Amino acid sequence: MKADSDPDQAGAVPAGHLVETLVDSVEILKGRFLHAMRDTVRLPDGTRATREYVIHPGAVMIVALLDDGRLVLERQYRYPVQAVMLEFPAGKLDPGEASLACAQRELLEETGYTAREWARAGVLHPVISYSTEFIDIWFARGLTPGQRKLDAGEFLDVFTATPGELLAWCASGKVTDAKTLTGALWLQNVLSGAWALDWQAAAP
Structure with a gap:
């Protein structure tokens, strides 16, 4: 795939072809500080993958x-x-x-x-x-x-x-x-x- 050479587009909001869609979500850990999740997502090509991440209040x-x-x-x-x-x-x-x-x-x-x-x-x-x-x-x-x-x-x-x-x-x-x-x-x-x-x- 040809790289986007337009500098004005480099920082634009990602287009739909890059978005991963949530299929299922499981809580892994709920501690005093850490809140960890494991999500199953549908990738842009239709296949599935898992994403583990920590929820943080900011x-x-x-x-x-x-x-x-x-x-x-x-x-x-x-x-x-x-x-x-x-x-x-x-x-x-x-x-x-x-x-x-x-x-x-x-x-x-x-x-x-x-x-x-x-x-x-x-x-x-x-x-x-x-x-x-x-x-x-x-x-x-x-x-x-x-x-x-x-x-x-x-x-x-x-x-x-x-x-x-x-x-x-x-x-x-x-x-x-x-x-x-x-x-x-x-x-x-x-x-x-x-x-x-x-x-x-x-x-x-």
């Missing part, structure tokens, strides 16, 4: 900018990869929680900061092959420090770094977290003026 990530241009970052041990990771503050949505409300809550709980202004940059899908997870990307500025409110059993360090330091860590492989790499891409383009943000004042 999450937010915050690129928090101090007045001097430094970024608020975290160090946190991530058990599945057995490593301390460098990350932007982030957290999952509670049932029925709005994305901005979640971002404000997570920034306060994890770092102690509140922000005067917020801007939603976009959304990322970190693991499209096996999860429904999406992460809304928020920028925050006009930060005021305060007291953290970590959850029970949550341990993380908060520190600051310049955009240049973060980008160097991304380039060297010190930062490998997918959402933080995506956040760094957004940050680089926002700071260069290539990508614009629509800032809004935080609700009183």
Whole structure:
């Protein structure tokens, strides 16, 4: 099949000839956090296949900018990869929680900061092959420090770094977290003026 060479079509909504149709669905696991499914689907050529995936409620990530241009970052041990990771503050949505409300809550709980202004940059899908997870990307500025409110059993360090330091860590492989790499891409383009943000004042 000839590849589509039209760049305007490359990012278009997939055409019907690529869609897989649900035939049957079985729940594999329903835990406190993970909800795994095994679906049988009909492929575009009429044959069948199975798709196993995790249902996720969605999450937010915050690129928090101090007045001097430094970024608020975290160090946190991530058990599945057995490593301390460098990350932007982030957290999952509670049932029925709005994305901005979640971002404000997570920034306060994890770092102690509140922000005067917020801007939603976009959304990322970190693991499209096996999860429904999406992460809304928020920028925050006009930060005021305060007291953290970590959850029970949550341990993380908060520190600051310049955009240049973060980008160097991304380039060297010190930062490998997918959402933080995506956040760094957004940050680089926002700071260069290539990508614009629509800032809004935080609700009183």
